[in-house]
Amino acid sequence: MATLKATGLTKRFGGLTAVRDVGFEAKPGEILSIIGPNGAGKTTVFNLLTGFLKPDEGTASLDGAPLAGLSPESRCEAGLVRTFQIVQPFKGLSVLDNVVMGAMLRAGSVKSARIAARQVLVDLDMVSLLDVPAGSLPIGDRKRLEMAKALATQPRVLLLDEVMGGLIPVEVKRMIAFIRGLRDRGLTIVVIEHHMSAVMQLSDHILVLQNGQPIATGTPEEVSRNPEVLAAYLGPNFALAGAVAC
Ligand SMILES: Nc1ncnc2c1ncn2[C@@H]1O[C@H](COP(=O)(O)OP(=O)(O)O)[C@@H](O)[C@H]1O
Numbered sequence: 001m002a003t004l005k006a007t008g009l010t011k012r013f014g015g016l017t018a019v020r021d022v023g024f025e026a027k028p029g030e031i032l033s034i035i036g037p038n039g040a041g042k043t044t045v046f047n048l049l050t051g052f053l054k055p056d057e058g059t060a061s062l063d064g065a066p067l068a069g070l071s072p073e074s075r076c077e078a079g080l081v082r083t084f085q086i087v088q089p090f091k092g093l094s095v096l097d098n099v100v101m102g103a104m105l106r107a108g109s110v111k112s113a114r115i116a117a118r119q120v121l122v123d124l125d126m127v128s129l130l131d132v133p134a135g136s137l138p139i140g141d142r143k144r145l146e147m148a149k150a151l152a153t154q155p156r157v158l159l160l161d162e163v164m165g166g167l168i169p170v171e172v173k174r175m176i177a178f179i180r181g182l183r184d185r186g187l188t189i190v191v192i193e194h195h196m197s198a199v200m201q202l203s204d205h206i207l208v209l210q211n212g213q214p215i216a217t218g219t220p221e222e223v224s225r226n227p228e229v230l231a232a233y234l235g236p237n238f239a240l241a242g243a244v245a246c
């Protein structure tokens, strides 16, 4: 497993500074959540980390090795893997074949990729969906498929962009338990999430962005009591106990 470190990440789109001076360290066996209003720059941070965008300033490293100059594919090979907020399965392919595409990164043959992919789908409780075309899945299952595709690449650092979006409460509960299991196996996990109950239950640390800028960082307890965070995002009536209960 690996430590992901970002320092001073900044990204401008024309006159808009989407991400400004963002830094953090995500360690093996820990979950870091990045939260903030829509448009705060969260997904852009993932795009910078995974090489889909180039930062104007700042650096990122994996176990101390700089990521600058590496393609998204090379970063994936190094074990830095993301899910997409807008899920993008190969719609005509079955669920299994979609996950096989991820598993091919490490497998020596299609046969071993299929075995590995099947195991990931068993772990995610998706075995009844193996042969279903990905395009016909409801959103909750598409989110789990997105997770399966990422896991099939055997990541060391997993970046999850709103994997709870569209899930019904029982699915959220199952996803929380699953992500905790990954964390307990030593994976480094960075989560972007709007589902506050999930964030508060999962996170070891939280980084709050507003207009691209970090406005707070700390434990769920610390962040949920921070007046600036309550004003900018969580709302004045947010209470940690209530958020975790549901
Ligand atoms: N490729 C892009 N080109 C121009 N503007 C972008 C691009 N990607 C994101 N933005 C803008 O950057 C800001 C942050 O977007 P994003 O990172 O998607 O926010 P979040 O994920 O927190 O909702 C938004 O104002 C968005 O419109």
Ligand SMILES: [Mg+2]
Residues within 6 Å of the ligand: 042, 043, 044, 085
């Ligand atoms: Mg986003």
